[in-house]
Amino acid sequence: MKHFLTLSDMTEADYRALFDRAHALKASRKRKDVVTTLAGRHLVLVFEKASTRTHLSFEAAMYQLGGTVTTLSSASSQIARGETIEDTSRVISGYADCVMFRTFGDDRLNAFAKASTVPVINGLSEGGHPVQILADLFTVEERLGGVKGKTVAFLGDCASNMGRSFVEATRFFGFQLRLGCPEGYRPAAALLAEAGGRVHVTADPVEAVQGADVVVTDVWTSMGQEAESARRMKDLGGFQLDEALLAKAKPGAIVLHCLPAHRGEEISAGVLDGPQSAVWDEAENRMHVQKALLEKLILG
Numbered sequence: 001m002k003h004f005l006t007l008s009d010m011t012e013a014d015y016r017a018l019f020d021r022a023h024a025l026k027a028s029r030k031r032k033d034v035v036t037t038l039a040g041r042h043l044v045l046v047f048e049k050a051s052t053r054t055h056l057s058f059e060a061a062m063y064q065l066g067g068t069v070t071t072l073s074s075a076s077s078q079i080a081r082g083e084t085i086e087d088t089s090r091v092i093s094g095y096a097d098c099v100m101f102r103t104f105g106d107d108r109l110n111a112f113a114k115a116s117t118v119p120v121i122n123g124l125s126e127g128g129h130p131v132q133i134l135a136d137l138f139t140v141e142e143r144l145g146g147v148k149g150k151t152v153a154f155l156g157d158c159a160s161n162m163g164r165s166f167v168e169a170t171r172f173f174g175f176q177l178r179l180g181c182p183e184g185y186r187p188a189a190a191l192l193a194e195a196g197g198r199v200h201v202t203a204d205p206v207e208a209v210q211g212a213d214v215v216v217t218d219v220w221t222s223m224g225q226e227a228e229s230a231r232r233m234k235d236l237g238g239f240q241l242d243e244a245l246l247a248k249a250k251p252g253a254i255v256l257h258c259l260p261a262h263r264g265e266e267i268s269a270g271v272l273d274g275p276q277s278a279v280w281d282e283a284e285n286r287m288h289v290q291k292a293l294l295e296k297l298i299l300g
Contacts, residue, residue: 003113004297005122007130007168014296015172019138021292022285029064029288036066041298044096045071045123046088046112048079048103053259054123054131057286058100058294065291070095089115097298119297128165131293132258135286137173139278140214142285143254148174153212153249155180155205155239156266157232159187162218162258167191170198180208182235205239212249216256217241217266233265242268246276254278 003009010018028035043062045055055071062069074080079088089112092099101112102123109127113120122130137147144150154166158181167187170177171194179186179201186192192199202208209215220236221229246255255267255277263269272279 001117001119002297003116003120004130004293005109005113005120005125006128007133007165007172010172012172015134018134018289018292018296019141021295022138022289023142025291026285026288034066035064037295038062038097038298039066041067041097042095043067043069043098043100043294044092045069045100046074046077046092046102047072047123048074048101048108049124051102051123053283053286054100054102057283057290058123061287061291061294064287065294067097067294085112086115088112089120090117093117098294121293121297124161126161128168129161129258130165130168131286131290132162133165133169134289134293135282136216136256136258137169137175138289139256139282139285140175140254142281143278144213144252150175150213151178151211152176152214152216153178153180153208155208155215155217155241156220156236157181157185157218157222158201159185160218160222162216163187164191166216167195167199170195176200178202178208178212180205180239182239184235205245206248209245209248212253214254214256215241215246215249218258219260219262220266236266240266240268241271243270243274246271252276256282259283 045058059069085108093116096118098119100121100123103109103125106125106127109125140147152175158179164187177199182203220232257279261267261272
């Protein structure tokens, strides 16, 4: 049994095979082929944080592969009444072939996974968002022909779960990462050191984006940070991805955003809805990559 909690839980070779399978599954879906590799298997989705894309993409992925799904929120389960996360995990393990857990602290994620006897997928935690990063890099490969050797610019709160997962991904996918962010919004020095020189951090958004193949941004205020919204808007106001900033990237650069997006804040409407945006493909690709991930974890 193997969990998928961080990108380090798989190897570069694993990711190559995963992307190859995701490409094949996406092509099958386009041809309207019926794929039933997970018939008779059951996935449980547990949400302590709200979701649109994670919820829909995992449900669709499992159903389209012939499996079944149960979705639980903390409010609709005994978690809300104080059942321990370990007890919840042990019970779910008896019913499921795989569990996706979307939560707050990584302490809860790790406790859930430790108690589980079936594979657990990190559907988002404060420490990272690995399933989203896989969809992002799959979209880069699809649009630009490969990830290795590309330059990716990430703007805004680079200490976020998305920022941290992008830093981690440089170790497996061979791209250069530029983080454009002010002081106080940078990943921990230890995490940057693990990237081995593949990450450059700058407080100048133009320097970050200059000549980049891919430009990524995310909301400035994530779930649970609402009380900090005013300060974050002020601190990050100079890092909006608008048309003028995007013009500094390569002419064929693509734009990614994991959504939901706030037009006029971290990204302009013209960029999000413009010709260089790959955001809607990126959202769909969550489903295709997660199909391949579910097959790998459940079938081995």
